[in-house]
Amino acid sequence: MEKERIVTDRKMAHKNGNNRKRTHPSIGLIGIGKVGAVVVHDLLEKYPNIHLNLTSRDPQTLRRLLPDMAQIEIEGKEVPVHETLERITVFETINGYVISPDQERKTLFDSDIIIVMARDRKGAKQANYFEDRTDEFALNKELIDTVLGPRLEPYSKKEGIVGVLTNPPELTSERLSQVSGIPRNRIVGITNSSTIRFRDAITRVIREDPRYKDKKLDLEEAVVIGEHGPTMVPVYSKGYVGAQSLTEIPGLNSIKIRRRIKNEIKEKPNISQAADVSAKNVYTPAKAVIETIDALLTGREMPMSAYDGECFITNMTHSVISEQTGRILCVTPNSRFLAKGGISSGEKRLYDRSKQVILEKMKQYKLIT
Secondary structure (H helix, E strand, C coil), rough: HHHHHHHHHHHHHCCCCCCCCCCCCCCEEEECHHHHHHHHHHHHHHHCCCCEECCCCCCCHHHHHHHHHHHCCCEEEEECCHHHHEEEEEEECCCCEEEECCCCCHHHHHHEEEEEEECCCCHHHHCCCCCCCCHHHHHHHHHHHHHHHHHHHHHHCCCCCEEEECCCHHHHHHHHHHEEEEEHEEECCCCHHHHHHHHHHHHHHHCCCCCCCHHHCCCCCCCCEEECCCCEEECCCEEEECCCHHHCCHHHHCCCHHHHHHHHHHCCCCCCCCCCCHHHHHHHHHHHHHHHHHHHHHHHCCEEEEEEECCCEEEEEEEEEECCCCCCCEEEEEEEHHCCCCHHHHHHHHHHHHHHHHHHHCCCCCCCC
16 A cells, blocks of 8 residues: 555656655754764755754754854844754654654654764774775664664654765665665665765866856766765766867866866765865765755755665666655656766766676675675
């Protein structure tokens, strides 16, 4: 019965354009570190009607820091902190509850989207020794198996999406689904930070060339797909400078420049969420979270790590929204983006190779056989 209802809602959502946006969305955030603090502030400021459901390892410290996060301006006017704090609920644990002033039982699972940003507490201390994001999965696996997965199990019976920022998103998303029972098509990895960096790098290179300085850039589909890691695939073939494809711009097609751009995209495992508060390792991931939440709420397509039937891998993806309730039912990767006539044949070969790397890592950690 549940499956039939979801299929019906999916058809209705597509029929109506898949763009109904909930007027008072509720967002859950698990693990409020440096990135999470920026996300909390920016969500409150960008969405005046949003409600945040927060939980962290140390809820008392979180409550103490909330007034700073709640200092926002809307339309150029400062909002009283006490008014902003009314839009936040803090839960002692992931599966805890509070009783609202109108005597309703509120839980984290009332959220339209739950963002997972938690990592093993030893991670920050050992981050300098990580050679690859896979090293972080080895450290976080116990947290997923004993805390995150079991405590998120009630959400498997609700409608809504889980967004995973915890690295590596492909392995974390797969294991989280296995343990929690949340269907894979209701989980996405938040990988848009690579695309943000890619577009910034392209823009800098293009604007350095006087021939293209004033030409319009169309980078909507200039994205990074594949693994959120070393085998990522920057897509040049879908970006344009004026009427020219990025692949036709001489300054973007030397091995040296492309290597430079790819190095700018990379987020080194040993600086992610570490002590240094910088645009690269805090504000860019926070921006990626905000953009992903906005895309999920509206049905807008953007790069996310979604399940393609074999593994979680970054591709252009959109949410499916129920026309009746406005709730997000699932996410769907855009297979046409990868098909003939979409990305270039060379980019497709690199994508396929990147997928094989993900599958090998899944086998390494016995997530698949």
